[in-house]
Amino acid sequence: MTVIDIRGLRKSYGGRAVVHDVEFSVEEGEIFGILGPNGAGKSTSVECLTGLRERDGGAVKVLGLDPARDRQAVRERVGVQLQESRLPDKITVAEAMRLYSSFYPNPVDWRDLVDRLGLGDKVNSRFGKLSGGQKQRLSVALALVGRPKVAVLDELTTGLDPQARRDTWGLIESIRDSGVTLLIVTHFMDEAERLCDRLAVIDAGQTVAIDTAAGLVRRSGLPHRIRFRAVGEQVEDLVAQLPTVSGVERRGEHLVVVGGEDSLTEIYEALHLRGVRVTDLRVNQPGLDDAFVELTGADRAAA
Amino acid sequence: MSAVRTTVTTEVRLFLRDPVAAGFAPIFPALLMVLIGLIPLGDEDFGGRALIDIYAPIAISMGVAMTALVSLPTFMATYREQGVLRRLSATPARPSVVLAAQAAVNCGAAAVSIILVHLVGGLAFGLSAPGTLVGYLLVLVLGIGCLMSLGLVSAALCSNGRVASGVGNALFFPMAFFAGTWTPGPAMPDLVRAISDFVPLGALVQALDATVVGEWPSPLHVGVLIGWTVLGSVVAARFFRWA
Incomplete structure (x- = not known):
């Protein structure tokens, strides 16, 4: 009701x-x-x-x-x-x-x-x-x-x-x-x-x-930021080809990936199949505050 | 219990917890009577009347004025400032019930102060009973109504309780001067006396004084009291805000 x-x-x-x-x-x-x-x-x-x-x-x-x-x-x-x-x-x-x-x-x-x-x-x-x-x-x-x-x-x-x-x-x-x-x-x-x-x-x-x-x-469509260490050949190319991943950057032994909410699963599965170990994983998910700023344009008002 | 009864009970309790409103204002006129009663009289002439009889209307008017011009507006402006009235307007009760309860409580306090003056004055200092009781009571009702309506103007225009209290005191003391607090009517210079006729407290004191000696109040003083009442009510109603 x-x-x-x-x-x-x-x-x-x-x-x-x-x-x-x-x-x-x-x-x-x-x-x-x-x-x-x-x-x-x-x-x-x-x-x-x-x-x-x-x-x-x-x-x-x-x-x-x-x-x-x-x-x-x-x-x-x-x-x-x-x-x-x-x-x-x-x-x-x-x-x-x-x-x-x-x-x-x-x-x-x-x-x-x-x-x-x-x-x-x-x-x-x-x-x-x-x-x-x-x-x-x-x-x-x-x-x-x-x-x-x-x-x-x-x-x-x-x-x-x-x-x-x-x-x-x-x-x-x-x-x-x-x-x-x-x-x-x-x-x-x-x-x-x-x-x-x-x-x-x-x-x-x-x-x-x-x-x-x-x-x-x-709905805000804000990217997830995933950072991890993966040692192996062509890991970077492999990750970049995943459907939900929109960007990859290498920083020493670490990769920083920008992608959607399913990226983490895709990365993990793809690398696991190749026998690449993923360690030192950190995921930065967008929160409601990020979504709120995106939806209300509060950042525009502040800028 | 009904909403009106509970509201009045609550307002009475809150009023009684206010040291100035409940502790000082109602006994202040009776204290003045004690001071006047204790003055050793020399050979001064008060037109054949006892000083205490001349002073009683002044003390009573000051008591009413203090309640109406200081206590009432301070309570109401504080209620509005703190959102007390706004919160009430979100309930099925009407905020006007609170205002009516506040007015009733203050009228009650004014009545108590008047009764105390007669008790103390009559028992201790030989204060005479009013010459015409009906006229006396009518003038009191007019006077209380007049001063309360002026208090409502202050309640309507003052943004918060501190301002209302300050304005109340700023109105009260000059008015008390014209009412004859320091120089009772017979001793006033002519100009002051002429102004006093048109000041609410001055008109009230003189109208009361007439009924004390058994006459009817002069139409001028009754007219002045009614005039201020009408003016005060109109201005208060025009500018009053709940929130």
Whole structure:
């Protein structure tokens, strides 16, 4: 079942189009990522789908509802964790949970929720006294307290230390396992790669690709770089003739090969048949960050 | 529990945790009464009235002004600055419920400060009861409404809590001067008195003073209070932003 469906989304601020063609759809039970450089229109897209902003054009359906028309119904069913929004410093965890529980028709038991999020011993602590990770977990708890079908988490791990980020990832997976569809906005590649079933890459206000992390890497067509030592006659020519290999260079006893994702297998099999030993092997595969730069042209912007 | 009740309860608790808003502003007018009550009176003439009776409307107006011009805008500007209101607008609750709760809490604090003035003044220093209670209460309602609407202007225009607090204090002290804090009405020079008629706090003090001696407030002062209320509400509504 499709839970979120966005087509041709448009939104301008003061005549400047921030979003002009964003589209993606999210299936039930997915962890779906929105990846994009700063200012690409990620947060604006998310705000349009949660009814926080009125879109200028395009079609948006969340659980079959239009956030612009059925605003109240969408807010009851979609939990949101927003970028740059805090709670009053002097509110306690328990007070915040009780307050937000009172907004929803059928809230979960907030005590269970804060226990699950590891805040059980912090219920009487004030928001201002919590650590960064604890604040983020509280904001996740607030996003989930209304028993949402969909949770939207915007830049959830920005500003967290590496351990807290890893803990948060585990948390997100356990939320998905409890039956909530998750939409995550991020600019961390490792996070997107590790967590998301599928990703939409948004750049300059439009969707440029939708795929799994591995699919995006493949689609980017970036070469793999393989470096190894192989002693033998005509090894260089042999490797150069392989179908997926696009370049070979000899550096002393080492060969540096540029090729596709199947090159490694081809090289290994071809040399093995000739009885050539391959040692000191190093493979440099393109990662999601390389693919991302390729897809968004972030290198062009930097140059 | 209903959303409105929980919101009000939460706002009351947060208010009570603020040392200035909850600890100082509500008792400040009563403290002024104590200071005035302890002044040894010489042979000065206050038109046949006790100094404490002349000073009570001034103290009360200052208490209301401090709550309305400092506490209310500081809370609201901080909420907006920190995204508290924006986060609320992503829930089925309306942020206006929080604003209404904040206004109610501040009106409650103003009411407490007024009651304290009458308790302390009446029990310890022989403060007289207002001559016309109905008129007195009506003027208080007008005055609280007027100052709260001016506080909302500051809440609407100030980008954050620190600015709102600074602006509140910058408004408060000159107004307190025209209200007669340092030179009560009868002792004011004519020019200051004439300006004072048109300053919200000055009009409030004089309107209250009229009801204390059993008269109805002058139409000028009632008009000035209503005028500032309308102006304040319009400007606040025009410029207010949730986020």
